[in-house]
Amino acid sequence: MREHAPLELEHFLPYRLSIASNTISQSIAREYQQRYGLGVTEWRVIAVLARYDGEGLSAREVAERTATDKVTVSRALARLVAAGRVRKRIHHGDRRRSVLALSAKGWAIHDAVAPRARAHEAALLARLDAHERVCLARILDKLTEAGRAPR
Amino acid sequence: MREHAPLELEHFLPYRLSIASNTISQSIAREYQQRYGLGVTEWRVIAVLARYDGEGLSAREVAERTATDKVTVSRALARLVAAGRVRKRIHHGDRRRSVLALSAKGWAIHDAVAPRARAHEAALLARLDAHERVCLARILDKLTEAGRAPR
DNA sequence: GCAGTATAGTTTCACATGCAACCATTTGCA
């Protein structure tokens, strides 16, 4: 016996995915982490508020669109508001809801960071050929879907 | 003006990778998180110790092979040792080094969890066709490499 | 109208993580 059939971590898909994701996220996060004192979550919130500018998103909607826990978003927002990067009003007609928007400061950060993030992404994609890029998009869709509905 | 060119998070590679990775890791981790009180790091440590059974790995080597910070590994090991899942000796000839091995309890957990992890991975891969599987492996190699050496 | 329930958001707690500082031991080299 002793047929333990050990798992070969380095060929295990979830593990490799996690390594790739962390390595890449880290390498991009360095761009704004120190320079703007911005965490990953905060950056994502800013990106979403920029993207849906004028729609006055609520915190819940931001949480949805960043695929992030509402608690995490709440705290990221608190930091952003305290730093004057996000303006927060109360919804007319539903006083539970907040109505969020980037301030000038928030826009400045977005406009500084977005091109860098895009450049970083481009550098990554440059390593793949056209076919691989298409394939990757399809694969990520399938895998994310699979993780969401595991049974 | 107002050419803010907002980043479209949902098409941004690092973001999508992170979502896919987290979703999948979470869905697998549920398998052992509650049942065995095992964190992701702890599971990885167990997997590596199983894989390199008999080699008496040191903590540093485990950290290397799990691509995890040495502090994180040190603490995971402390928990595993405290739970009687890992046996820890001191290296003859270099008393800084630890010599690690799974205990019977540790093996039991490995033998229970490994098949489930494998089954989960199989379910994921089942969503991809043969070509996509090959492509994915190549892509992950390239991306991880790209993240590691960004400059 | 009003009780019961749902929803937006915050707070509390418990914990995992990373960085830096830290011991102990070993190694390199003058």
Added chain:
DNA sequence: TGCAAATGGTTGCATGTGAAACTATACTGC
């Protein structure tokens, strides 16, 4: 030999996170 640098590993601190509980507001059916 002896002392500085390197290495294995742990600990303190500051932070970010998720789960569950909680507050405040809005909705629903009677």
